[in-house]
Amino acid sequence: GENVEQHPSTLSVQEGDSAVIKCTYSDSASNYFPWYKQELGKGPQLIIDIRSNVGEKKDQRIAVTLNKTAKHFSLHITETQPEDSAVYFCAANINAGNMLTFGGGTRLMVKP
Amino acid sequence: DTGVSQNPRHKITKRGQNVTFRCDPISEHNRLYWYRQTLGQGPEFLTYFQNEAQLEKSRLLSDRFSAERPKGSFSTLEIQRTEQGDSAMYLCASSLARTASYEQYFGPGTRLTVT
Numbered sequence: 001g002e003n004v005e006q007h008p009s010t011l012s013v014q015e016g017d018s019a020v021i022k023c024t025y026s027d028s029a030s031n032y033f034p035w036y037k038q039e040l041g042k043g044p045q046l047i048i049d050i051r052s053n054v055g056e057k058k059d060q061r062i063a064v065t066l067n068k069t070a071k072h073f074s075l076h077i078t079e080t081q082p083e084d085s086a087v088y089f090c091a092a093n094i095n096a097g098n099m100l101t102f103g104g105g106t107r108l109m110v111k112p
Numbered sequence: 113d114t115g116v117s118q119n120p121r122h123k124i125t126k127r128g129q130n131v132t133f134r135c136d137p138i139s140e141h142n143r144l145y146w147y148r149q150t151l152g153q154g155p156e157f158l159t160y161f162q163n164e165a166q167l168e169k170s171r172l173l174s175d176r177f178s179a180e181r182p183k184g185s186f187s188t189l190e191i192q193r194t195e196q197g198d199s200a201m202y203l204c205a206s207s208l209a210r211t212a213s214y215e216q217y218f219g220p221g222t223r224l225t226v227t
Contacts, residue, residue, distance in 0.1 A: 006154075032214040043116075043203055043218035044155065089154045093214055098143065098207070099168060100216065102154030
């Protein structure tokens with residue numbers, strides 16, 4: 001079935017450094033790739049997304065890149081801050097539809 | 113608060129009991145989704161509605177699970193004869209159906225513990 005792999009599972013960076021999280025997907029029909037941030041005890045929060053008709057999207061300190069040929073996409077966070085510490089999930093839509101398949105998550109720790 | 117709301121936030125039940133959760137989507141959103149999330153994992157899709165019609169159900173959704181959205185607004189998810197393996201966070205999300213629009217916004221979840 002459709003699968004999304006996410007790496008690394010944990011990532012520790014120093015405040016001010018950059019963080020990169022990578023995902024690969026298996027469904028060649030996927031055309032929507034969101035990223036969610038989940039803090040302890042809360043639901044996932046949509047932070048950025050990208051569609052298959054663009055290769056990169058940026059929103060302040062957050063950027064996402066997409067390589068459709070290789071079926072992988074990445075989240076880049078620059079100038080990390082302690083409040084960026086959370087679990088981040090990538091996802092892809094199944095068969096170009098409305099259902100999302102999620103990666104296993106990356107626990108990001110930003111050390112002050 | 114105009115986001116997705118879910119009730120209750122926590123539920124502890126004994127094995128074999130039935131439980132029901134409620135989700136209220138963002139007011140103008142006509143699509144509503146249910147996901148399940150176990151500790152250390154990403155959310156897994158269960159089912160979704162467009163207005164009152166249930167359009168997709170995952171193979172994960174056993175016969176003990178049933179979801180409804182009778183008036184196309186709030187939704188309920190019922191689990192009958194709960195098992196310990198049902199312990200998880202149940203997440204609801206909503207979105208607005210329009211051309212090439214996929215953004216889903218999640219609620220805070222209902223954490224179910226089956227003892």
